[in-house]
Amino acid sequence: MHRYAPAAAAALILAGFTAPALAETAYRAAVLRVDKAGAMPISRLDLPPADLGFAGGQLGNDDNATTGAFMGQIFTTEQVAATPETAGEALEKLLGAGVEWVVVLADAPTTLALADQAGERALIFNAGSSADSLRGQDCRANMLHLAPSDQMLADALAQYLAWKRWDEWVLIYGSHPEDQDLAGAYRKAATKFGLSIVAEKVYEDTGGARRTDSGHIQVQKQMPVFTQGFPAHDVVVSADQAGVFADWLPWHTWDPRPVAGSAGLKPVSWHPAHEAWGGTQFHTRFEKLAGRAARPEDYNTWMALRVIGEGASRTSGGDRAAVEAFIRSEEFGLAAFKGQGLNFRDWDGQLRQPVLLVTDNVVASVSPQEEFLHQTSQLDTLGIDRPETGCKF
Structure with a gap:
């Protein structure tokens, strides 16, 4: 009987039968x-x-x-x-x-x-x-x-830098509370994946104009001086949620080093x-x-x-x-x-x-990196895991 069901349904439609509306x-x-x-x-x-x-x-x-x-x-x-x-x-x-x-x-x-x-x-x-x-x-x-979360973003970047063996960081962070929170996430990420922050420095937001006719001229002189004197390092990691300084770091650091975090190679x-x-x-x-x-x-x-x-x-x-x-x-x-x-x-x-690691025009990588494993979900290598959570609903 089942082989004739489609024909029977077609006959009902031709006869004007319509199914009830949902x-x-x-x-x-x-x-x-x-x-x-x-x-x-x-x-x-x-x-x-x-x-x-x-x-x-x-x-x-x-x-x-x-x-x-x-x-x-x-x-x-x-x-x-x-x-x-x-x-x-x-x-x-x-x-x-x-x-x-x-x-x-x-x-x-x-x-x-x-x-x-x-x-x-x-x-x-x-x-x-x-x-x-x-x-x-x-x-x-x-x-x-x-x-x-901040910790997911920081861990995503840290995994990639660990894979690159760029183990020694300089951490530059802003003076706003959200900048300091993000800097804290990068510190935890460095510890979590066996990396080292060899120096830290705060960029104080003095309230000056971020965009002026002579902005690039000032930055070209000031940023190299600001980043001078750090110990040997592989990469500069920036924590600038407020968007005050990080975009000026690439190509302006005293030492020729890649920039990551809030500018350069960014986790998004x-x-x-x-x-x-x-x-x-x-x-x-x-x-x-x-x-x-x-x-x-x-x-x-x-x-x-x-x-x-x-x-x-x-x-x-x-x-x-x-x-x-x-x-x-x-x-x-x-x-x-x-x-x-x-x-x-x-x-x-x-x-x-997953978190994308991007530059201006390309996705350079995607974390979690395949080398980092987890007993439940590899995605839980990014961010605060169950044993670490401070959340109590």
């Missing part, structure tokens, strides 16, 4: 970007586009909608730009409108405050802050992290030159949508929306608790153009993921 289930998300006033970046090429993060969210929502159309699922994503002063009010409006999934692009203190404000009313996706504190003492049960979640594992497909679709190259904030936000879509496609009924339970489970895997399915660490909510 009941529609709505998933309401938002991207909340908190723009903080600050100094201009060193290079005009680093000026943030007006749709930073929002374009990645739009692509993620579009991808969800494509899959959801076959399952009776409707995805909507609101885009809200706020300041630190208005972020709380903006979040409250979103929650009041029934939004249960909020992607946050903000610094660590603002992200933490928004997570506390949301409480059990929404799941917060941290797509902007790399602060280890949000994965440690300030972790929250209602927060997942798409952005790699995404880069326009990444083509492996289908990355070109992502770039093509994003550039058609936004008219520009994707930045890490766009990629992180896209991943957050796709996490929601993947969770929705594997559950039914639109229940946030059920979707979240699947997202956090071992069965979850996000295809994100990095060669393997990505999932979340259960001890701190961090998304496991």
Whole structure:
């Protein structure tokens, strides 16, 4: 009888039979970007586009909608730009409108405050802050992290430098708290992988202009003097989250040494030159949508929306608790153009993921490096592992 089933189905269609429509289930998300006033970046090429993060969210929502159309699922994503002063009010409006999934692009203190404000009313996706504190003492049960942590980024670079046998570092870090936190991550990474920091120096932010007509003339004279007198070393590692000085280090150090960290060879979640594992497909679709190259904030936000879509496609009924339970489970895997399915660490909510090591125009390498092994997941060689975590949900 089974061999005639297709013909019988065709006859029913010809007779005017139609299957009942699927009941529609709505998933309401938002991207909340908190723009903080600050100094201009060193290079005009680093000026943030007006749709930073929002374009990645739009692509993620579009991808969800494509899959959801076959399952009776409707995805909507609101885009809200706020300041630190208005972020709380903006979040409250979103929650009041029934939004249960909020992607946050903000610094660590603002992200933490928004997570506390949301409480059990929404799941917060941290797509902007790399602060280890949000994965440690300030972790929250209602927060997942798409952005790699400082420790993941530092470990990714340290693994590559260890592979190169560039074992002796000079560490230069800025005077802002986030710079010092990143410097701490590099110290831990050096110890973890058997490397040595032979000297450290702080670059004080005096509040002067980062971009002036004579900027390059001043730097050409000042930076070699600033980097003079270090012991023998293989590489200069910079920790400059605030974007004050690191871009001026390459080609200006006293000794002819490569620069890595916040300039030179940089560890990032995404880069326009990444083509492996289908990355070109992502770039093509994003550039058609936004008219520009994707930045890490766009990629992180896209991943957050796709996490929601993947969770929705594997559950039914639109229940946030059920979707979240699947997202956090071992069965979850996000295809994100990095060669393997990505999932979340259960001890701190961090998304496991490879880290790209990039220069201006190419991806030089991808960590974890194959020589570094782990008993559970090689991706857990990057960042804070289970025995080390300070997170207590």
